[in-house]
Amino acid sequence: MTLDQFVAAKVGDVIAKERFCLLVAEGIRLTGISFAEVAHEFSTAPGTIGRWTSGASAPANAGRARVVRFLQRRAAASSGLDSQVECQRCPRAEYVSFAHCLRNGWPVCHGETMLLVRHPSPVEIQSATAAAIKAQLPKASD
Numbered sequence: 424m425t426l427d428q429f430v431a432a433k434v435g436d437v438i439a440k441e442r443f444c445l446l447v448a449e450g451i452r453l454t455g456i457s458f459a460e461v462a463h464e465f466s467t468a469p470g471t472i473g474r475w476t477s478g479a480s481a482p483a484n485a486g487r488a489r490v491v492r493f494l495q496r497r498a499a500a501s502s503g504l505d506s507q508v509e510c511q512r513c514p515r516a517e518y519v520s521f522a523h524c525l526r527n528g529w530p531v532c533h534g535e536t537m538l539l540v541r542h543p544s545p546v547e548i549q550s551a552t553a554a555a556i557k558a559q560l561p562k563a564s565d
């Protein structure tokens with residue numbers, strides 16, 4: 424699985440144990456995040472994460488999607504996709520680059536601009552916005 428495929432993998436609210444273990448193993452391999460960091464995020468022991476990646480165990484179904492989405496956010500961030508948008512009429516969600524969308528427009532689904540549900544910090548937004556405005560200003564010679 425590539426980083427892009429992992430980020431785009433559809434994650435429903437219920438994930439079968441085998442698929443969960445595969446996705447966690449792939450997410451950790453692709454992001455290089457440590458067992459300790461994942462364990463800390465979910466208040467569990469590093470050994471537990473090891474058992475998830477080996478397929479020996481998995482958390483209760485209700486907690487699986489949270490773990491996979493956490494790894495997907497990490498993977499998206501490491502590939503420059505720092506924001507997430509969601510359609511308000513269907514389950515479609517996408518990871519996007521904030522700076523890229525400022526310059527080129529935001530994704531549209533069902534005829535409406537998708538809602539920004541995750542974005543960079545205000546400081547990062549400010550500098551990306553300034554850069555986008557500067558890119559659109561006519562050159563002094565125009």
Ligand SMILES: [Zn+2]
Pocket residue numbers: 510511512513514515532533
């Ligand atoms: Zn939609």
